[in-house]
Amino acid sequence: MQLNIQELNKELRHKTPAEIIDWALAQSDKRIVTTSFGVYSAVLLSTFHHKDPNIDVVWVDTLFNNDETYEHAQKVITRYNLNINRYVPLQTKETIEATIGVPDVDDPKHAEFTEMVKIEPFNRAIKTHNPEVWFTNIRVRQNEYRNSKDILSYSKDGILKVSPFYYWSDAELDTYIAENKLPKNTAYFDPTKVLSHRECGIHFQ
Numbered sequence: 001m002q003l004n005i006q007e008l009n010k011e012l013r014h015k016t017p018a019e020i021i022d023w024a025l026a027q028s029d030k031r032i033v034t035t036s037f038g039v040y041s042a043v044l045l046s047t048f049h050h051k052d053p054n055i056d057v058v059w060v061d062t063l064f065n066n067d068e069t070y071e072h073a074q075k076v077i078t079r080y081n082l083n084i085n086r087y088v089p090l091q092t093k094e095t096i097e098a099t100i101g102v103p104d105v106d107d108p109k110h111a112e113f114t115e116m117v118k119i120e121p122f123n124r125a126i127k128t129h130n131p132e133v134w135f136t137n138i139r140v141r142q143n144e145y146r147n148s149k150d151i152l153s154y155s156k157d158g159i160l161k162v163s164p165f166y167y168w169s170d171a172e173l174d175t176y177i178a179e180n181k182l183p184k185n186t187a188y189f190d191p192t193k194v195l196s197h198r199e200c201g202i203h204f205q
Contacts, residue, residue: 003027003160005152012151017164020151021051024133024162031133032056032085032125036190037065037073040173042182043165044137049080055135057082058125062117063093064102068187075183085129087121102191114192126157134159139166 012020025031033048033055035041048055059073077084089096096102096116103109134155151166165173177184 002158003152005150005154005160009150009152013167017047017168018051020162020164021047021135024135024160024164025052027160028132030129030131031135032058032129032131033135034058034060034122035137036060036188037069037076037185038137038188038190039185040137040165040170040177041072041185042076043173043176044135045076045080045082046180046182047164048135049082053081054083056129056131057084058122058129059084059086060118060121060125061086061088062121062190062192063088063096064117064191066187066189069185069189072183072185072188079183085125087125089117089121091116118192126159131159134161136161136163137165138163139168 012023015023031052033044035045035057037059045057048057065073076082091099096113100109100113100116103113151163153161153163155161168176174184176182
């Protein structure tokens with residue numbers, strides 16, 4: 001799927017997230033939405049409860065999330081009856097801990113850890129679902145890499161990535177959450193990112 005995304009981004013910049021999702025849903029029936037059940041995950045996922053309740057929701061569970069994230073995930077999955085597709089590492093958590101552990105971000109083994117618990121399961125998910133449209137919740141101002149993107153972008157494999165809330169600030173999302181009484185995962189921590197301005201690697205794919 002090759003579109004003139006520069007022109008489309010100009011047009012979609014003035015649309016609401018709901019309108020952006022409606023536009024993107026019309027592009028292909030082969031679509032997924034990814035989530036890590038992070039801080040603002042309920043915003044995008046609750047929207048699909050109304051827009052496309054049967055969409056494949058891909059969750060790469062590293063097995064190293066904190067208890068709050070697992071509780072948040074279960075709450076959101078149940079509340080919105082998500083069609084969840086959970087992908088986990090090929091190795092058990094115990095094996096990973098016994099071999100390379102959870103390396104610090106400056107440790108050379110951190111890249112191996114990220115590949116094992118995040119990138120490989122994600123690539124397996126993409127191969128399984130073979131989507132043409134991939135909905136994400138990345139936003140501008142999150143880090144330098146994401147600042148270089150837009151509402152629409154392409155993955156390295158040519159999948160159309162759609163970020164309906166791309167230009168929304170944390171304050172706007174907090175207001176949305178309060179007004180719609182959505183859960184918020186304030187304790188979220190990603191061991192593959194560690195630092196908030198780092199990428200876990202999925203969006204390099």
